[in-house]
Amino acid sequence: MFRRHPLLSLLTVVYLAGLAWVTLTPSANSERAFSLLGRLVDLFQRYDSTDWVTWDRAEFIANIVLFMPMGVFVVLLLGRRRWWAAIVVGLLASCWIELAQSVWLPDRVSDPRDLASNTLGTCIGVLGALVITWPAAVRDRRTQARTARQAGV
Numbered sequence: 810m811f812r813r814h815p816l817l818s819l820l821t822v823v824y825l826a827g828l829a830w831v832t833l834t835p836s837a838n839s840e841r842a843f844s845l846l847g848r849l850v851d852l853f854q855r856y857d858s859t860d861w862v863t864w865d866r867a868e869f870i871a872n873i874v875l876f877m878p879m880g881v882f883v884v885l886l887l888g889r890r891r892w893w894a895a896i897v898v899g900l901l902a903s904c905w906i907e908l909a910q911s912v913w914l915p916d917r918v919s920d921p922r923d924l925a926s927n928t929l930g931t932c933i934g935v936l937g938a939l940v941i942t943w944p945a946a947v948r949d950r951r952t953q954a955r956t957a958r959q960a961g962v
Contacts, residue, residue, distance in 0.1 A: 814886060821882040831875065832906045835916050846871055872926035873933065876903070880934020881941075889942055892935050899931025900924070 846867055853862035876899055883895035903924050911919035 817882070817885055821886060824878050824882060828875065828879075828902075833909055833914065835914055869922065869926045872923055873930035876927040876930030877934035877937065880931040880936075881938040882934075883931075884935055884938035884942070889939060889946055892939060895935045895938075896928065896931055899934075900928045903927035903931075 847864070850862060850864050850867045853859040879899045879902065880895045883898050884892050887894055906927075907919045907921075907923055910917040
């Protein structure tokens, strides 16, 4: 798998390293105010029309976006037929991250809602990968059918 797709494998490793850095490094809650996401939430909170954008909602959406590549990469590495495995991998990765945060990172907050948002992000990534690879799958099926007809099978 990794030898057939060296660039995709490299991108997956880079993504996983970034995911580990974002989720498994100590982060004090006081840093929230200085983060990009915290600044965006503060900006939205200034206006009545966007004051519905809260830290919890922004964090939920950020977790979805953070896990979308997980679904894409796993589908591309394992193939379209194993799309369900990408969802399982995303869920297990999210469970492991939440467990690690609760056990080894006392300044991080382990939240069950993160499991939902991370898995939702993985599912969206899987759907995106299936849509992106649809034309190639149709082309491959047509080629296989044509080859079978020509062989008289």
